[in-house]
Structures are given as structure tokens and as C-alpha cells.
Amino acid sequence: EDKVVQSPLSLVVHEGDTVTLNCSYEVTNFRSLLWYKQEKKAPTFLFMLTSSGIEKKSGRLSSILDKKELFSILNITATQTGDSAIYLCAVDSGTYKYIFGTGTRLKVLA
Amino acid sequence: DAGVTQSPTHLIKTRGQQVTLRCSPKSGHDTVSWYQQALGQGPQFIFQYYEEEERQRGNFPDRFSGHQFPNYSSELNVNALWLGDSALYLCASSLGGIQYFGAGTRLSVL
Numbered sequence: 569e570d571k572v573v574q575s576p577l578s579l580v581v582h583e584g585d586t587v588t589l590n591c592s593y594e595v596t597n598f599r600s601l602l603w604y605k606q607e608k609k610a611p612t613f614l615f616m617l618t619s620s621g622i623e624k625k626s627g628r629l630s631s632i633l634d635k636k637e638l639f640s641i642l643n644i645t646a647t648q649t650g651d652s653a654i655y656l657c658a659v660d661s662g663t664y665k666y667i668f669g670t671g672t673r674l675k676v677l678a
Numbered sequence: 679d680a681g682v683t684q685s686p687t688h689l690i691k692t693r694g695q696q697v698t699l700r701c702s703p704k705s706g707h708d709t710v711s712w713y714q715q716a717l718g719q720g721p722q723f724i725f726q727y728y729e730e731e732e733r734q735r736g737n738f739p740d741r742f743s744g745h746q747f748p749n750y751s752s753e754l755n756v757n758a759l760w761l762g763d764s765a766l767y768l769c770a771s772s773l774g775g776i777q778y779f780g781a782g783t784r785l786s787v788l
Contacts, residue, residue, distance in 0.1 A: 668720030
């Protein structure tokens with residue numbers, strides 16, 4: 569059965585810290601891996617990764633995919649209180665549906 | 679450009695009742711997917727509609743059904759509601775790869 573596992577489940581850091589969120593997956597037909605940020609309700613798109621070793625970057629956020637070891641990481645540097653959210657990892661299994669992990673709940677303290 | 683819009687935002691029903699949730703996709707998007715997100719969990723794929731047909735379905739019973747209209751908007755219907763159907767129901771639209779989510783409908787079944 570296809571699955572996506574995220575770790576840690578929750579994390580509390582102080583402003584300015586750097587965090588690394590992990591996502592591992594086992595899917596039959598991998599097409600892409602996506603990261604979303606969910607603050608209140610609507611998950612908002614962060615990155616889509618399809619190729620190994622190519623870092624995607626947006627401001628203080630970056631992400632990379634390892635298709636050999638079947639995982640991805642999401643890094644956030646110089647965290648701010650506005651980064652507090654649930655970060656969701658999803659895999660497009662090639663059958664038009666996303667398989668989501670449980671998410672990592674990040675809380676950034678001032 | 680309006681994003682994905684869902685209605686209603688909140689809904690309270692009792693066991694055994696039926697409910698209809700609505701979704702308008704982002705402009706230009708032709709594909710609509712529905713997800714159920716229970717508290718503390720990642721979104722679970724219900725089904726996806728494309729060209730007014732159900733293209734893919736997750737592990738949900740037949741009590742969950744849907745429809746897509748010629749303007750690409752979509753409805754999710756749930757019959758014979760159970761307490762366990764209480765969740766946030768998310769709609770996502772896409773044109774190709776990336777899915778963009780609406781703010782969801784919070785359904786409470788009493």
C-alpha cells in the first residue's frame with residue numbers, strides 16, 4: 569500500500585532557528601512530491617519536486633528530493649512566528665491522486 | 679483571479695442525514711479533487727473529476743458521491759452521515775500537475 573510518512577510530528581523552536589522537516593515515501597508509481605503549508609484551513613502550495621538532487625528555493629524555504637532513498641526534506645532558515653503552521657508532504661502517485669502524510673506541526677516562539 | 683472557493687464554510691448535521699458540499703475551481707482549471715481531513719491527520723483522497731466523469735477514487739464507501747458540471751464546478755454528496763464523517767472537506771483544482779486547495783467545509787455530525 570502506498571504511504572507517506574513525515575517526521576517529526578511536531579516541533580517547537582525559537583525565532584531565528586533553522587528547522588528540517590522530513591518526508592519519506594513508498595509508492596508504486598512516483599510522479600512528483602509536493603510540499604504544502606496549512607495555517608488555518610487551505611493548504612498553500614510551496615514546492616513541487618520531480619528530480620533528485622535539484623534544490624528548490626523560495627526565500628528562507630528550500631527543499632530537495634532523493635529518489636534513490638525515497639525521501640525529501642524541507643528546510644526553513646531564520647524561522648519567524650509566521651512560519652508556525654502544519655507542513656504537509658504529498659506524493660503524486662501517477663494516478664491523479666495525492667497521498668498525504670500526517671504533517672509536521674511547527675510552532676515558532678518569539 | 680479568484681482561487682478555489684468552497685461553500686458552505688461550516689455545516690452541522692445529525693446522523694443519518696445527507697449533505698452536499700460545493701466547489702468552484704480556480705479559473706481555467708478543469709480537474710477537481712476532493713479530500714477529507716480528520717483532526718490531526720493529513721488529507722485523504724476521496725475522488726477526482728475530469729470532463730464531468732469520476733476519474734479516480736480513493737477508499738471511501740459509496741455513500742460518498744460527486745458530480746462535476748460543464749463549468750467545471752463540483753459537488754460532493756454524502757448520504758447516511760456517520761459521526762465519523764465529521765471532518766474538514768477540502769476541494770482542490772488543477773490543470774496538469776499542481777493542485778490548489780480551497781479553504782474547505784467544516785462538517786460536524788452530531
